[in-house]
Amino acid sequence: LLFLLSFLFHFPCTDSNPSIVVQQNISFYLIQISSYANQSWAQNRGSAWLDELQTHGWDSETGTIIFLHTWSRGNFSNEEIVDLQLLFRVYFSGLTMEVQEQASQFQIKYPIEIQVRVGCELHSGKITKDFLHAAFNGLNFLSYQNKSWVPFPEGGIRAQKVCDLLNIYEGYKETAYYIIREVCPRSLLGILDGAKMDLQRQVRPEVWLSSSPNLQPGRLLLACHVSGFYPKPIWVMWMRGTQEQLETKQGDILPHADGTWYLRVTLDVEDKEASGLSCRVRHSSLRDQDIILYWGHGLSVILITFAVIVPLVLLIVLVLLCKKRCSYQGIP
Numbered sequence: 118l119l120f121l122l123s124f125l126f127h128f129p130c131t132d133s134n135p136s137i138v139v140q141q142n143i144s145f146y147l148i149q150i151s152s153y154a155n156q157s158w159a160q161n162r163g164s165a166w167l168d169e170l171q172t173h174g175w176d177s178e179t180g181t182i183i184f185l186h187t188w189s190r191g192n193f194s195n196e197e198i199v200d201l202q203l204l205f206r207v208y209f210s211g212l213t214m215e216v217q218e219q220a221s222q223f224q225i226k227y228p229i230e231i232q233v234r235v236g237c238e239l240h241s242g243k244i245t246k247d248f249l250h251a252a253f254n255g256l257n258f259l260s261y262q263n264k265s266w267v268p269f270p271e272g273g274i275r276a277q278k279v280c281d282l283l284n285i286y287e288g289y290k291e292t293a294y295y296i297i298r299e300v301c302p303r304s305l306l307g308i309l310d311g312a313k314m315d316l317q318r319q320v321r322p323e324v325w326l327s328s329s330p331n332l333q334p335g336r337l338l339l340a341c342h343v344s345g346f347y348p349k350p351i352w353v354m355w356m357r358g359t360q361e362q363l364e365t366k367q368g369d370i371l372p373h374a375d376g377t378w379y380l381r382v383t384l385d386v387e388d389k390e391a392s393g394l395s396c397r398v399r400h401s402s403l404r405d406q407d408i409i410l411y412w413g414h415g416l417s418v419i420l421i422t423f424a425v426i427v428p429l430v431l432l433i434v435l436v437l438l439c440k441k442r443c444s445y446q447g448i449p
């Protein structure tokens with residue numbers, strides 16, 4: 118394994134001087150989520166991200182990289198991609214074997230969850246920061262700093278032991294260094310130009326209101342749903358006139374499968390106080406034209422429609438009936 122890794126480590130690397138100068142800060146990172154349900158069941162999931170935009174997936178059946186956009190290949194050659202896939206495959210199967218062996222040796226309880234985030238950041242055109250963090254069962258476990266493995270305090274004695282062990286092997290350290298310092302900057306700089314269109318896209322949110330009875334009688338939980346927007350930064354507030362309702366509660370911003378976002382913002386109010394409230398949404402896609410939806414107006418629009426349409430239909434029916442009857446009677 119180490120032989121293979123050190124062999125892979127030596128494939129040609131071009132220098133990673135940034136040729137594109139971008140104003141904003143941006144990061145590229147890989148995420149690994151490995152789940153072990155029992156001694157015989159393991160699943161490795163992998164993905165790559167440019168800030169909040171997913172760029173790559175990992176097909177664990179075939180052990181191949183999934184390129185999610187036309188530009189996701191960057192400027193890696195096919196040969197280099199084949200080598201990278203091999204590196205990830207060897208890593209995933211090696212890790213799975215290691216975890217299962219350690220689990221049975223030290224009677225570690227299943228299920229086991231390992232999460233890794235490794236990446237680099239571009240600041241004003243220069244790669245200035247990189248990181249590799251690993252978590253074990255949801256707690257910080259170890260990181261890679263300055264060419265060595267460092268335990269997190271939360272990881273306890275186990276993290277210390279794993280780091281001591283990993284630090285013995287130059288191959289692991291060099292592979293981590295290679296991913297962080299070569300693959301990451303090259304991926305980031307290689308896809309940035311192609312990704313620009315997708316990163317700069319602006320998608321307007323759809324907004325709707327709903328309510329549900331609160332646990333306490335006489336109160337309502339008003340919800341403002343904001344869905345399908347891009348990019349992620351957004352401002353949503355329940356208002357009374359120009360007054361921000363500070364008890365507004367914001368949920369997590371959740372992803373849609375198409376890369377856009379969803380947010381639900383709620384307000385707990387007395388039944389009687391609901392009318393006159395509005396939900397205000399500010400987002401870059403709207404420029405200065407905030408979306409404002411008034412509570413109760415949706416309902417009244419429907420009522421007004423009913424109030425106008427129902428009598429109108431009745432009237433038409435009556436007129437038609439009358440015409441028929443009238444013509445039977447021979448009266449024009």
Ligand SMILES: *[C@@H]1O[C@H](CO)[C@@H](O)[C@H](O)[C@H]1NC(C)=O
Pocket residue numbers: 131132133134135136137192303306307
């Ligand atoms: C790939 O892109 C990076 C960043 O733009 C550049 O430094 C490197 O020379 C390119 N490599 C190849 C093989 O084109």
Ligand SMILES: *[C@@H]1O[C@H](CO)[C@@H](O)[C@H](O)[C@H]1NC(C)=O
Pocket residue numbers: 140141142240241
């Ligand atoms: C970019 O990162 C640098 C260094 O961390 C920071 O000083 C700067 O404010 C950031 N710029 C933006 C636009 O976020």
Ligand SMILES: *[C@@H]1O[C@H](CO)[C@@H](O)[C@H](O)[C@H]1NC(C)=O
Pocket residue numbers: 154155156157158
């Ligand atoms: C291991 O876990 C998988 C997934 O949860 C389950 O389907 C399987 O039956 C389990 N096997 C054993 C031997 O417990």
Ligand SMILES: *[C@@H]1O[C@H](CO)[C@@H](O)[C@H](O)[C@H]1NC(C)=O
Pocket residue numbers: 263
């Ligand atoms: C990294 O290591 C070098 C040399 O061993 C040392 O000078 C430097 O302070 C270290 N940096 C950090 C952040 O630990």
